Amino acid sequence: MDVISSALAWLNDPLNWTGPNGVLALTREHITISAVAVLLATVVALPVGVWLGHRGRGGVLTVVLANTSRALPTFALLTIFASTGLFGATATTLAVAIFAAPPILTNAYVGMRDVDADVRDAARGVGMSGLRSLFSVELPLALPLIAAGLRTAAVQVVATVPLAALVGGASLGTIIVSGLALQRYGQVVAGAVLVAALCLLVEGALAWAQRALTPVPMRPPRRRAHGVPASDLP
Template sequence: MNIIELVAQWFADPAQWSGPAGIPVRLAEHLAYTGLTLLIAGAIAVPIGMYVGHTGKGRIAVVGAASALRALPTLGLLTLFVLLMGLGLMPPIWALVILTIPPLLAGAYSGIAAVDPTLVDAARGLGMTEWQVLAKVELPNALPVLLGGLRAAVLQVIATVAVVAYINLGGLGRYLIDGLAISDPVRMFGGAILIALLALVVDGILAVVQKFAVSPGLADRRRRKRRETPTVGAVQGGM
């Protein structure tokens, strides 16, 4: 019997779908860790990114910091926080928050900074305050990029939150850690499939949200701009 058949049997086993270690409980734990991480990271990264994108102040520092944070190793950062803060829920969550900030920060900064300056100048000419310009002009126009950064962050967190099982917490990562501990490839394979499926489902939901959250007028304007912008091949062909 090959590994695919064994994994199918593992999923079909009713014992995997009940009890405190069942798939529904592990899935709920995984989503809870993911949601908490995104909530804290978003509260830190999005306001900073919007401020930098709106004012242009600290742009180089923010871009450099985001690039540096992306290079940090997940397991090493998790171990460091556990050594500094001890066991519990928050040490791994703070480690994940640090790794989640870069895509959210980049999405917020890039989205606000990319708004057409003529729109911003027109809003200021109408007498809008800086807060009104940000909230009523820049933020709606930056929403597609902001949501793109959110989708990237969510996928990253869903994938990396599995490491919290390394310090005896729950989530779908338990199947990977426990399977590795007892040399059970079927359990590890099943856990990897669950994490991948969760990422695909959540990304699909966010894609639908992104589609309906963006103003139809803004989407049409972006499509017209793409059609009006000549491609590299077209430019070279006309030369």
């Protein structure tokens, strides 16, 4: 209980929220690193997954790339980068971008492959070229699953970016690492709570965005009281 009380006291201290090492500044750094990492992973992995899924080839390559990327621990990558003289936000961004790529790549590929073959044939039947069918028909149908991959990657990145504090980078992990160094365990808990809250916020925002991007006929029905689907209500 003393640790919890200390954590609450730390969170309620206005001095911990302002300044270059305050919660607000560290949160901005945390979000910036996360956003750049997800963007970098998306630029690399999304086109590859979409194109391979559209062509209907490269399933084995997709699995190999995804599994290989997952097999690289982010902390190990940070250690490798640090040994080559790469520290701070740059090292963290590259490491978590590699960590974010597998779900984006896999979901893009699976989303494209899950498009009904009859829909593809219908698009070709009305005279659409391969590229027009890709952008006008296949991508919109695959978008919900692609968005799910981006959502998974983003939440994983936000949860992993605290490791930046181990290589001289600024993030909410700085609060945790400095608390451990000073044996201020209430501060450690406070930092963990802030990271968890940011993950939940990102998850909620992206869940809303994923539903908004899903075509209405493909959306799961909303449920109201007593578990009755909204579509079944008068």
